Amino acid sequence: MAELLKIKATVERVIYQNDDSWYSVCDVTTDKNESLTIVGIMPYISVGEEIEANGSFVVNKEHGRQFKVEEYKKVLPKEKNSILRYLSSGAVKGIGPKIAKKIVDQYGEDSFDVIANHPDWLVQINGISRKKAYDISFDFKEKSDIRDILTISNGTISSSNAIKVYKKWGKNALGILKENPYQLCYGNFGIGFKKADEIAFSFGISIKDQNRLESGLKYVLDVYASRDGHTYVSTELLKSSASKLLGVEIEELAPFFTGRGINGVTFINVDNKPCAVLNDLYFAEMNVSKRLKFINRGACRLNSSNVEYMISELESRDNIKYAVMQKKTIFESLENGITLLTGGPGTGKTTVIKALISIYEQFGMKCALCAPTGRAAKRMSESTMREAKTIHRLLEVLPDDEFSSKPVFGRNKNNPLECDVLIVDETSMIDIMLMSSLLNAIKVGARIVFIGDINQLPSVGEGNVLHDMIASNRFSTVYLNEIFRQAQNSGIVVNAHKINRGEYPDLNQKFSDFFFIPLNENKVPEYIADLCKNRLPKKYGKDIQDKIQIITPTKKGMIGTVNLNATLQSNLNPISSSKAELKRSELRIFREGDRIMQLKNNYEVEWEEVRNGINLSGLGVFNGDIGRIETICEDGIKVDFSGKKANYLKQDLDQIDHSYAITVHKSQGSEYPVVIIPITRSCPYMLLTRNLIYTALTRAEKMAIIIGDYETFCLMIDNNTQINRNTLLERLLKSDNEVI
Numbered sequence: 048m049a050e051l052l053k054i055k056a057t058v059e060r061v062i063y064q065n066d067d068s069w070y071s072v073c074d075v076t077t078d079k080n081e082s083l084t085i086v087g088i089m090p091y092i093s094v095g096e097e098i099e100a101n102g103s104f105v106v107n108k109e110h111g112r113q114f115k116v117e118e119y120k121k122v123l124p125k126e127k128n129s130i131l132r133y134l135s136s137g138a139v140k141g142i143g144p145k146i147a148k149k150i151v152d153q154y155g156e157d158s159f160d161v162i163a164n165h166p167d168w169l170v171q172i173n174g175i176s177r178k179k180a181y182d183i184s185f186d187f188k189e190k191s192d193i194r195d196i197l198t199i200s201n202g203t204i205s206s207s208n209a210i211k212v213y214k215k216w217g218k219n220a221l222g223i224l225k226e227n228p229y230q231l232c233y234g235n236f237g238i239g240f241k242k243a244d245e246i247a248f249s250f251g252i253s254i255k256d257q258n259r260l261e262s263g264l265k266y267v268l269d270v271y272a273s274r275d276g277h278t279y280v281s282t283e284l285l286k287s288s289a290s291k292l293l294g295v296e297i298e299e300l301a302p303f304f305t306g307r308g309i310n311g312v313t314f315i316n317v318d319n320k321p322c323a324v325l326n327d328l329y330f331a332e333m334n335v336s337k338r339l340k341f342i343n344r345g346a347c348r349l350n351s352s353n354v355e356y357m358i359s360e361l362e363s364r365d366n367i368k369y370a371v372m373q374k375k376t377i378f379e380s381l382e383n384g385i386t387l388l389t390g391g392p393g394t395g396k397t398t399v400i401k402a403l404i405s406i407y408e409q410f411g412m413k414c415a416l417c418a419p420t421g422r423a424a425k426r427m428s429e430s431t432m433r434e435a436k437t438i439h440r441l442l443e444v445l446p447d448d449e450f451s452s453k454p455v456f457g458r459n460k461n462n463p464l465e466c467d468v469l470i471v472d473e474t475s476m477i478d479i480m481l482m483s484s485l486l487n488a489i490k491v492g493a494r495i496v497f498i499g500d501i502n503q504l505p506s507v508g509e510g511n512v513l514h515d516m517i518a519s520n521r522f523s524t525v526y527l528n529e530i531f532r533q534a535q536n537s538g539i540v541v542n543a544h545k546i547n548r549g550e551y552p553d554l555n556q557k558f559s560d561f562f563f564i565p566l567n568e569n570k571v572p573e574y575i576a577d578l579c580k581n582r583l584p585k586k587y588g589k590d591i592q593d594k595i596q597i598i599t600p601t602k603k604g605m606i607g608t609v610n611l612n613a614t615l616q617s618n619l620n621p622i623s624s625s626k627a628e629l630k631r632s633e634l635r636i637f638r639e640g641d642r643i644m645q646l647k648n649n650y651e652v653e654w655e656e657v658r659n660g661i662n663l664s665g666l667g668v669f670n671g672d673i674g675r676i677e678t679i680c681e682d683g684i685k686v687d688f689s690g691k692k693a694n695y696l697k698q699d700l701d702q703i704d705h706s707y708a709i710t711v712h713k714s715q716g717s718e719y720p721v722v723i724i725p726i727t728r729s730c731p732y733m734l735l736t737r738n739l740i741y742t743a744l745t746r747a748e749k750m751a752i753i754i755g756d757y758e759t760f761c762l763m764i765d766n767n768t769q770i771n772r773n774t775l776l777e778r779l780l781k782s783d784n785e786v787i
């Protein structure tokens with residue numbers, strides 16, 4: 048490799064700078080009075096700065112000769128005129144040309160020292176308050192430290208993550224990173240093992256460094272948990288996967304499995320096989336098992352002698368007749384602390400919920416309703432005419448350490464919920480960590496009714512909670528299989544049950560709410576756009592546009608979310624001079640009016656809402672919440688989540704994405720008036736399963752349209768492969784021993 052050239056230069060103009068990668072293009076004048084264009088990763092570079100850069104000359108086909116910067120450092124100007132030019136450029140937040148002149152006139156060549164170390168002195172200048180002085184000083188010092196973090200990582204760390212690193216460790220951040228950059232893999236920095244590896248190697252850290260090996264092992268465990276939902280893996284699989292990731296022989300990892308151990312990991316035996324589990328997941332599964340057993344034992348058996356009369360009164364009032372299994376659910380819930388109710392669409396789960404609320408209230412018991420997502424909770428509220436909350440809201444999620452991916456709840460063992468009965472819908476969506484927090488908040492003597500569809504996909508997060516609870520045979524479980532008369536005319540309901548039984552829908556049977564449109568794959572995206580933009584609005588009215596949700600098996604390819612979102616955005620919310628935009632990448636441009644989805648739980652986002660003339664505010668936007676971009680400004684965007692308006696800074700925009708089209712996994716727990724499902728041969732085979740198409744279809748409330756290849760559709764129905772997850776909960780529930 049050729050030796051890098053060194054230049055000293057003054058920045059004359061910043062032509063371009065990417066806010067995420069910090070790739071910059073600048074015009075500079077060298078100390079030899081040569082004009083150059085320099086390019087490279089140069090965070091927070093500003094006009095008037097003097098820099099020292101190492102790099103090499105390259106020739107760009109369009110722009111000619113350039114100096115490509117490999118590393119650089121800022122040298123603050125020392126002369127008054129240069130200092131004035133630098134401060135006037137806007138490099139420091141809160142300082143414009145007028146304030147810059149006042150500062151330099153007052154403090155001259157000591158201006159930077161005053162800003163950094165004596166902000167109180169700035170108050171002497173007209174136009175600078177005490178608060179503004181400290182804000183200026185903070186911005187000046189923070190940018191310097193963040194710039195150093197970004198520079199040493201050579202663009203590996205994004206600006207938003209560099210800010211988090213700085214906030215976590217402050218001035219010690221550089222030293223901590225150089226000693227053990229793998230600390231970035233833990234917490235909420237958004238930096239994976241491979242990026243940490245790049246940073247480590249740039250520091251000269253060995254491939255066999257013990258911190259690296261341990262971090263690699265934990266990273267593999269975390270991938271199996273977050274990607275596949277496993278709460279444990281065999282040590283054999285862990286060793287082989289980590290060996291490939293780390294590029295070392297398995298023997299190099301032996302000490303971690305014999306004596307040294309792995310920080311944050313427990314070794315267990317499952318079916319006489321040595322396995323490893325992350326401590327958080329291990330303790331969560333043990334806690335869920337213990338709490339479920341305790342709640343089931345602790346709820347007193349209620350006198351059911353008068354319940355038949357209560358049921359007959361409800362039947363008379365609502366002009367309905369409860370099925371045998373619906374009545375069974377009611378009686379079982381009166382006798383047990385834990386009751387499980389499962390069934391597909393149209394089998395009367397909502398009817399049971401309404402009956403349970405009425406009967407429990409006649410016993411003088413207070414009921415609370417909740418579901419994992421905002422849409423599921425809203426649907427529960429609408430169907431029962433009672434308030435239903437998301438689990439996070441019910442548990443009163445609290446702002447916590449922004450570097451932790453785990454929430455803290457106001458409701459817990461020390462401050463339990465007041466309800467006597469908790470009714471939980473869409474239980475299949477609840478992962479093991481959230482279930483542990485929910486059960487911790489149940490008061491002594493209270494009972495829970497869990498409701499869900501066992502045939503849907505398991506939770507996005509770790510574990511397989513509903514499946515494990517049912518499979519343990521530890522709790523009273525009722526299966527609803529009968530399709531009620533009012534649902535028998537629904538193609539969505541009828542065909543969902545056929546699919547669940549492994550039968551093909553009869554496409555000759557005409558339904559007003561179920562359609563299959565055979566179409567070649569390359570025509571599917573534009574056909575879907577035409578349906579949304581023209582065909583459906585023409586037939587059902589323009590309002591239907593906001594009620595349509597595209598649900599696809601995959602993110603990639605012709606019918607993947609990336610391509611479909613780009614296609615639908617250009618058709619449904621095209622470029623307009625009246626709509627501001629914010630470009631994140633070639634295929635990811637946020638535009639006012641865009642439909643977006645929150646991709647992960649964020650317990651820190653503040654929102655405001657006006658409800659019945661009252662101004663409300665709160666914290667938290669959660670995975671799967673859908674909203675629309677209301678405004679885009681210089682600092683970020685404002686999103687309207689069905690009345691709740693939340694502000695996102697630029698560095699937080701990796702948490703949202705377009706949601707004209709979403710994956711089946713992201714649709715869990717939600718229902719939409721109209722669902723369009725593309726199915727083609729290019730879908731990865733692992734996604735072509737019965738429970739995936741069943742889950743997608745059952746997201747539709749009033750209309751479902753499946754478009755694409757009929758043979759692939761049939762293949763999905765034939766493929767009853769279940770998603771097997773390695774979990775401990777079923778074993779723990781079957782056993783009286785809480786430790787494996």
